[in-house]
Amino acid sequence: MLRQGFDLKLGQTLSMTPQLQQAIRLLQLSSLELQNEIQQALEENPLLQLAEDTDDSRPEPEIELAPTADSSSDNKPDNTTTVDAPDDASPFDQDIPDELHMDAEWEDVYDTRSSNSDGAGDNSGFLENQGDTADSGLQEHLLWQIRMSNLTSIDKQIATVIISSLDDAGYLCDPLEDILESFDQDLLIDLDDIEVVLKFIQQLDPLGVGARNLRECLLIQLAHLPESRLLFKARHLVEKHLDLMERRDYKEISKRLKIEQGELEEILLLLRSLQPRPGSAYSATAADYIVPDAYVRKIKGDWVVSLNAQVTPNLQVNQYYADMLGQVKNERDSTYFKSNLQQARWLIRSVESRNSTLLGVAKAIVERQSAFMQYGEQAMKPLILRDIAEELEMHESTISRVTTNKYLYTPRGIFEFKYFFSSQVDTDTGSSCSSTAIRAMLKKLINEENQGSPLSDNQLTALLNQQGINVARRTVAKYREAMSIPSSHDRKALLPT
Structure with missing residues (x-):
């Protein structure tokens, strides 16, 4: 028999507020993704703006690490301050401030200027559009040469189709029969016509483009060198014994070509001067630039860590629109202003938390890997995420997020944070x-x-x-x-x- 009744049970549940969700999402973004996020917020939210540089603005002190073995404690940089990790160095393991109520007054709003540890740089370089510096692609380079040639209009059509079938290395991917089938039969094009145009393309710059395999690519390039006995042997090696060269079976090559080791070395040197991937030099892939999120420098014997100011600029609430909050009588407009004010406050707080966590992790890594900074890879010490998490009293998942797609500029180059683990x-x-x-x-x-x-x-x-x-x-x-x-x-x- 079923009986109805009430039971009282105690339990705990984890509820992530929108602020915490935003803070965690910003933490795992790369510097470029963060810039795009901030740019979008600046365009959509009139109450958010970049902080203006003023004379009374005070740069935040840089974090200075403990002196290394070869440093002296009385040689401290004048422009730095030695500080310990703050109690709230783990903002993502603590509560984000409560939501801003719609009836809150301007005076209740938390300080709206975001912090930045570097502080020395301005925001003039922030969010600048990067020009497309990639060279024109291989296909465009070849098509330009075809347009400048004396080929007939039909041959130029054939050349265009052939060029579209090349891969990034410059090799022809499709069989000539498939290329022939792509043309209308009314054009009266046969396989010989396509072969002739292909031979023409193979003589264009870069030399060897349009080859169907490595052997053909190398032979095309060898055909443009002055005739000599060495060239004759090199051509014979490529035509008949390319498989032996791939296996590095030099003894067998010397036996087949009936040459001594000295002459074989000259042939190999000649072949190494050729380009097995002629199209690679015209790759249209844009350069992938890495912007460091933090810097580490040695100043008077001490390793000093600071954030990149141009990656995360100072943000603040637009005072002009904020002052209008108390003057708006229309309920819809008032809701609009308060909603955007709340979103601006959340973003500023999230960026601050991201900066604080990023700087704390960077400092902890440099403290553990100071020998690497001094002597290089062979001095790298074992390090796992748990070590940093325990030191900063944070969760390993937080350390994992902050070390992904974040880069540290060191005297030995730019490295991803995860490289040090x-x-x-x-x-x-x-x-x-x-x-x-x-x-x-x-x-x-x-x-x-x-x-x-x-x-x-x-x-x-x-x-x-x-x-x-x-x-x-x-x-x-x-x-x-x-x-x-x-x-x-x-x-x-x-x-x-």
């Missing part, structure tokens, strides 16, 4: 070594090896073991392949690369 490998001394440092050691050993007798994975493992780093051969092979370094057999060459 790597697993550890135990050593004979009882200490640990990061996988990044091991990769750097492997790369150095391979760069210094005798190219005539490259080091095998077993030999590389033995050399690392001699340095106190206990790694298995399969680990060495895995790291080598991750760096796109060929095996010892493939690295063997008669000539230096």
Whole structure:
């Protein structure tokens, strides 16, 4: 028998407010995505604007790290302040302020100017349109040459179709029979016509474009070199024994061509001067620029971390429109102003929280990896997300978001935040070594090896073991392949690369 009644149960549920959702979303955006987000908000919200530079504006102090081993505590930079991580360094693990009620007064609104740790730069360079600096593509370059040629109108049509069938490397992808079928039969075009136009295209710049395979591409380029015995041997090698050259079977090549090692070296040097991918130089892919989110500089022996001011400029509420809030009598207009005021406040607070978290994580990374800043990859220390999360009292997921698509400018180049995290490998001394440092050691050993007798994975493992780093051969092979370094057999060459 069923009975009705009331039960009282206690439970906890996590409810994400719109402010917190926005803060988390902004945290995982890259610098370019954040700029687009801010630009869109500036265009849509009249109560939001970029902060104007004023004489009484006070730049925020830069965060200074603890002195390194070679620094002196009494040599502090005059323009920096040593501070500890603030108590609210984990804004995404704490509550975002409550929503702004529609009946709130202007005086209730939280300080509307966003903070920026760098503070030295202005916003003049913010959100500037990047010009398209990519070169014209391969197809456009070839079509321009076709338009300037003396080909008939029919041949130019054929050339246009052939050029449209080229890939980025300049090779012809479609069979000539398929190209022929794409034309109207009334044009009376046959396969020979297409072959003739293709031969014409193959003589255009870049030389070798329109080839159907590597052998044809190299032979086209060799045909334009002055005749000589060396050229004759090189052409014969490409025509008959290209597979042997791909396998680096130089002994067999010398036997087939009946030449000595010295002459073979000259032939290989000649072939290496050719371009196996002639279309690559005319790629229309735009350059992918990386804008650092933070900078680390060594000032008087101390590593100083600061944010990039131009990536996240100062934002503030438009005072002119904010003053109109109390003057608006129309309910619809009043709701519009208050809604936009609330959205502006949320965005400013979210950007501030993002800056605070980003700077805290950057500082913690540099503190842990100061040896890398000083000596390079081989001094990289093991580091995992949990280490930074525990230090900043934040969740690992927050650290993961803030280290994705964020870049740090260091004296050794620009690196993604995640680059500084790597697993550890135990050593004979009882200490640990990061996988990044091991990769750097492997790369150095391979760069210094005798190219005539490259080091095998077993030999590389033995050399690392001699340095106190206990790694298995399969680990060495895995790291080598991750760096796109060929095996010892493939690295063997008669000539230096």
